[in-house]
Amino acid sequence: MKVLVVGGGGREHAIIKKLKESPRVTALYAAPGNGGIGRDAECVPIKATDVDAMVAYAVEHAMDFVVVAPDDPLVLGMVDAMNARGIPCFGPTKAAARIEGSKVFSKGLMQKYGIPTAAYETFSDPDAAIAYIRAGTLPVVIKADGLALGKGVIIAETLDEAVAGIDGIMRDKQFGESGNRVVIEEFMTGPEVTVLAFTDGTAIVPMVSSMDHKRALDGNKGLNTGGMGTIAPNPHYDDATAALCMETIFLPTISAMAKEGCPFKGCLYFGLMLTPKGPRVIEYNCRFGDPETQVVLPLLDSDLFAIMEAVSQGRLAEADIRWKPGAAACVVIASGGYPGKYQTGLAISGLDADGNREDACVYHAGTTCADGGFHTAGGRVLGVTAVATSLEEALADAYSAVDAIHFADRHFRTDIGKY
């Protein structure tokens, strides 16, 4: 099987390394990939959002299967376009990807089908939004309707912050058209859990739970990032909670999507908060999480390609999905300054010729490979994952590998797994 993975970050590297283990996969391509991914797959210089060029490449090179990993090509309809040319894919259609692409859609879905989430209102007029906030309680959560690179959420503690947030999103269009509408919601409290789930639109199989660390700095301080580190399983997520989530959130969500005429096939990401009133959905994503994938897939003990194929063929109920015992931890090494401005092109030391290490698994998020060495090329540069029998050991192993990897001004959190 010739398999093309669309995307070029740490998540895609983790998917590719797992697909490489499958006896069914004979050739792997990544578009655009990155320096480290190039050691595990053939990189094709096509932007992940260039639907026409991607489809043309897949047709011309007779790809047997395509995995569309990032949100934006999914929301743009890349899976529909591939399917129209007869190429099977792992990933949701454009209509199903609205579950992430539009907060107004996903909140409406949850309200209509009684899926527990924060109470909310939708606004397309900034003055009405501000009047609503003035009449309510603080803190309050403001979300741009559309995709905003994970930065479209503002937790306003004061009225001034809320007004500035509405102005930035709706009047100054910080996130472009994504800010034409906002969702304003109740502030919830409790531990956060990510659950990724395979679903073919009818059956749903949750993967091992995980925990992301979104803030840039230790102590959950600093700006929100794409994710600075992850652990799996999530210590807050016990079997009773998992059973409750299955009954009140996971099954109702896939049945709601089917009833709306857009069954979801692929990996559905549940961002959950375990509030004092029970588990609530913070957000859905239409794809694998990054860097959650970098701790979840290393614990998968089955053939990822066979599962993805079963999802695309509507045979998930028959798939063999087993997990390794133990735990995984991933520490992201970022460029100094991320998520703000940062330098690129800095030489990285501490990696072998394949960009890996013996004592950990190194997923490349933003690197290039030139003159036999690896250089930084993004905000998040590497995700260093260790798997061990306990979370404590996995964290110790991941941090000891991180200590041996250097580039100028590198930054990582020292407290992954402590929350």
Ligand code: AMP
């Ligand atoms: P999101 O981009 O929707 O995942 O939101 C980013 C982060 O904002 C989440 O991981 C939560 O920590 C926080 N957040 C989002 N919505 C709420 C809410 N209603 N109450 C409290 N925190 C929230």
Ligand code: GLY
């Ligand atoms: N790690 C959060 C996300 O993938 O959206």
